Amino acid sequence: MNPSPAGGVPPDCVLFDLDGTLLDTAPDMTAAVNRLRQERHLPALPVAAIRPTVSHGSPGMLKAGFGLTPDDPLYAELNPRFLALYREAIAVETVLFPGMAEVLDYLEAGSIRWGVVTNKPGWLTEPLLKALDLWPRMACVVSGDTLSARKPDPEPLLYACARIGALPGRSLYVGDAERDILAGKQAGMTALVAGFGYLGAEDRPEHWNADGFLQQPSDLFAWLGGPAAPATRNR
Structure with a gap:
């Protein structure tokens, strides 16, 4: 799918990290x-x-x-x-990052399946996503204890793609940590940095070999392809 961000064919699926990518926890x-x-x-x-x-x-x-x-x-x-x-008190102030609701609506309107791959354990992931009414909307959720392997191992991402029926090479993974990008690249996916997430002063995302950097969730539109993709600012 990489390297072209604009136009082209929509991805098979879009997978998100949870904390610092999909949700502001x-x-x-x-x-x-x-x-x-x-x-x-x-x-x-x-x-x-x-x-x-x-x-x-x-x-x-x-x-x-x-x-x-x-x-x-x-x-x-x-x-x-x-x-x-x-x-x-897992979902008192936790919300989708600004602009993420529109991204999810666009994915669903275009029948682009989406899901979550996180290292957060399932006993925290499931109640959190259910509290925010996201659980029934997702095609797949892989938590940190779903498999024996966790990110940066690519296995959780490959497992999610297999569950969805998506080709990794035709899919996107978005995350805000180096392990997310390592896992995505090793899985053969297009790996994008959520620059709006929880990057620390010591993080160097420019050295992570990511395929792109998202300043805000709406920047993802440029990677979704299709003639109906919303207009995006010049990158």
Whole structure:
């Protein structure tokens, strides 16, 4: 499908990473960290301090919130508590990124199937997507525990394409982390960086060998092909 972003034949399917790509989950993830900090008699942190690490799941959140790594003995104690607190209020402030609703509507109007491939575990992924009424709209959802492999391994993306009946070489994957682009490229898909997501100061997406960079969700229209694709700004 790559390298041409505009015109041509629409993709077989579009797959999205979840946190930092399809959904802005940072407010609810930050709230869970701060509830845990409150339990530990620590002051709350601003969303801006935690936002860049949200795509890295609980390891990133506990590092940002407590300076912990998975080798730290305290990590094993705090991780399940953090996840429990997050699950209790998983969709309070979480929303689609601005412009993403229009992208999904366009995909569905054009009968382009779409789905999610995330490293988030299924027991968090499913209730979150159901709370936002997205679950019945998707052609496929692959969570971090659906298979034995997780991104950056390409297997979850290949599995999703097979479930949908799409050719990887005719499909798109959008994600905001290097592992997303690595997985997409290894799967033979067109891999696009969600530049509107949770990129940290240390991230260098220009070195990820992605096929394109999306400043905002509407930039995806240029990659969807077909004469009916909405007009996009010059890239």
